[in-house]
Amino acid sequence: MNYRTVLTICPYCGCGCGMYLPVLDGCLGRPIPDKTHPLSQGRLCIKGWSAHEHVASKDRLTKPLVKTQGEFKEVGWDAALDLVAARLLKIREQHGPDSLAFLCSAKCTNEENFLLQKFARAVIGTNNVDHCARL
Amino acid sequence: MNTPEVEIRERVRQLLDDDRLPGVLGLRAEHGHVGPHVFNSADDLTALVLEPRYGMALVCQAILDGSPKGRLGVVARGCDERALIEMAKLGQVDLARLVLIGLACSEQQARECMCTRPYPRRIDVGEKVAGVAPGDDARVQQLLAQDVQARLAFWQSEFNRCIKCYGCRNVCPVCICDACVLEEMCWVERGKIPPELPFHLIRAYHIADKCILCGACESACPVDIPLTTLYALSQARLKELFDYEPGLDVTQKSPLTTTLEETPLHEL
Ligand code: SF4
Ligand code: SF4
Numbered sequence: 343m344n345y346r347t348v349l350t351i352c353p354y355c356g357c358g359c360g361m362y363l364p365v366l367d368g369c370l371g372r373p374i375p376d377k378t379h380p381l382s383q384g385r386l387c388i389k390g391w392s393a394h395e396h397v398a399s400k401d402r403l404t405k406p407l408v409k410t411q412g413e414f415k416e417v418g419w420d421a422a423l424d425l426v427a428a429r430l431l432k433i434r435e436q437h438g439p440d441s442l443a444f445l446c447s448a449k450c451t452n453e454e455n456f457l458l459q460k461f462a463r464a465v466i467g468t469n470n471v472d473h474c475a476r477l
Numbered sequence: 478m479n480t481p482e483v484e485i486r487e488r489v490r491q492l493l494d495d496d497r498l499p500g501v502l503g504l505r506a507e508h509g510h511v512g513p514h515v516f517n518s519a520d521d522l523t524a525l526v527l528e529p530r531y532g533m534a535l536v537c538q539a540i541l542d543g544s545p546k547g548r549l550g551v552v553a554r555g556c557d558e559r560a561l562i563e564m565a566k567l568g569q570v571d572l573a574r575l576v577l578i579g580l581a582c583s584e585q586q587a588r589e590c591m592c593t594r595p596y597p598r599r600i601d602v603g604e605k606v607a608g609v610a611p612g613d614d615a616r617v618q619q620l621l622a623q624d625v626q627a628r629l630a631f632w633q634s635e636f637n638r639c640i641k642c643y644g645c646r647n648v649c650p651v652c653i654c655d656a657c658v659l660e661e662m663c664w665v666e667r668g669k670i671p672p673e674l675p676f677h678l679i680r681a682y683h684i685a686d687k688c689i690l691c692g693a694c695e696s697a698c699p700v701d702i703p704l705t706t707l708y709a710l711s712q713a714r715l716k717e718l719f720d721y722e723p724g725l726d727v728t729q730k731s732p733l734t735t736t737l738e739e740t741p742l743h744e745l
Contacts, residue, residue, distance in 0.1 A: 343544035
C-alpha cells in the first residue's frame with residue numbers, strides 16, 4: 343500500500359483554492375480541501391470537488407482524433423498539428439485574420455494563456471481572444 | 478510534561494518500530510500547509526502535528542478499501558472514533574484492521590466544536606475533559622425560543638446561500654451511498670442554485686440516526702450554513718425518544734431500523 347497526499351491548487355479558476363490530491367497505489371481519489379490554505383480554508387466549490395474525475399474517466403480523449411467523412415479516426419500528434427496549422431493558414435488567407443478567434447482557459451497556466459494570446463496577436467494577427475471564465 | 482504532539486509522535490514511533498505496523502495515518506506539516514499523511518518511518522515524525530483537525534475516518538476507509546489486507550494505525554480523536562464505529566455498522570470499514578491512537582481534545586477544542594464527547598473510548602494521549610452539554614449553545618437556545626414559522630424562515634434564509642458544492646455530503650463520514658439521490662434530477666434540479674429545501678432535508682434525514690456531530694460538514698461549507706445546529710437538534714430528539722446516540726458501540730443498532738421490529742406498525 344502506497345498512500346500519498348499531494349498538495350496542490352485547484353486547476354479550474356483563478357481563485358486558486360488549496361487541495362490535497364490523495365493517490366493510492368497510483369489511483370487518484372477525491373480531493374481533500376486544504377484547511378491551511380489562506381484563501382479557501384478547507385472549502386471548495388463543486389468544480390474543485392470534482393477536479394479528479396476526468397483523469398481516469400473512460401470518456402477522456404488521450405489521442406488526437408480527426409473527423410474524415412463523418413467519422414473520427416485516431417491520428418498522431420504531428421499529423422493533427424499539421425492539419426490544424428494548414429487549415430488555420432488557409433482560413434486566414436481566404437477570409438483575413440479576424441475570421442479566427444482563440445479561446446483560452448482557466449484550466450491552463452498563466453504562461454500557456456500568455457502564449458495563446460501571443461500566438462493569436464503576433465502570429466495570426468487578430469485580437470479575437472477570449473476566455474472560458476467569461477462564458 | 479511533554480506536549481500532546483510529542484506524546485503522539487512517541488506512540489506512532491512505537492507502532493511503526495515495535496509493532497511493525499506498515500503505516501500510521503496522522504497530520505503532516507509540509508511547505509507551510511497541513512494535511513493527512515501516512516507515516517511509514519519514525520524518521521519523519523518531527524513533521525507530525527495535531528492541528529488543524531481533519532476528519533480521518535474517510536481517509537482510513539479509502540486506504541483500507543484500496544489494500545485488501547494489512548493493518549493501519551491512525552491518530553483518532555473522539556469524533557474520528559465515533560465516525561469509524563458508525564462506518565463499521567454500515568459495513569464501510571473493518572475495525573479489526575485499524576489500530577487507534579486515542580487523542581482527547583482540550584476544553585477549548587471541545588468548545589470550538591461544541592462537542593458533547595471530546596474524547597475516544599480509550600485515551601492514549603491528552604486528558605479527558607467534559608463535553609459541552611447538548612443545547613448549551615446560544616444559537617440553539619435562541620432558535621428554540623422561536624415559533625415554528627420563525628424557525629422555518631431562519632433555515633430558509635440560511636439555505637438560500639447554498640451554492641450546491643456538495644461539500645457537506647463529500648466530507649461526511651456517514652453519508653455513504655455510491656448512488657446519491659442528491660444527484661438525481663427528480664429530487665434536485667440540475668443547474669439550479671440555491672437548491673430547494675429538500676436538498677438539505679434529504680441529507681438531514683439520511684444521516685438522522687448516524688450523524689456523530691463531527692462538524693466536518695459545517696467546516697467544509699463555503700457559505701457558513703450552521704448545519705450542525707440542525708443536526709444537533711435532531712440528535713437531541715433521537716436521544717430523548719430512543720435514548721440512542723450513534724457512534725458509541727458497533728453492536729448497537731439504530732432505533733430507526735429496529736423500532737418496527739420490536740413494535741409492529743399496527744401496535745404503534
Ligand atoms: S456532523 Fe456533518 S459531517 Fe459529521 S457526521 Fe454529522 S452530518 Fe456528517
Ligand atoms: S457545503 Fe454548504 S454550500 Fe455546499 S452543498 Fe452543503 S450546504 Fe450547500
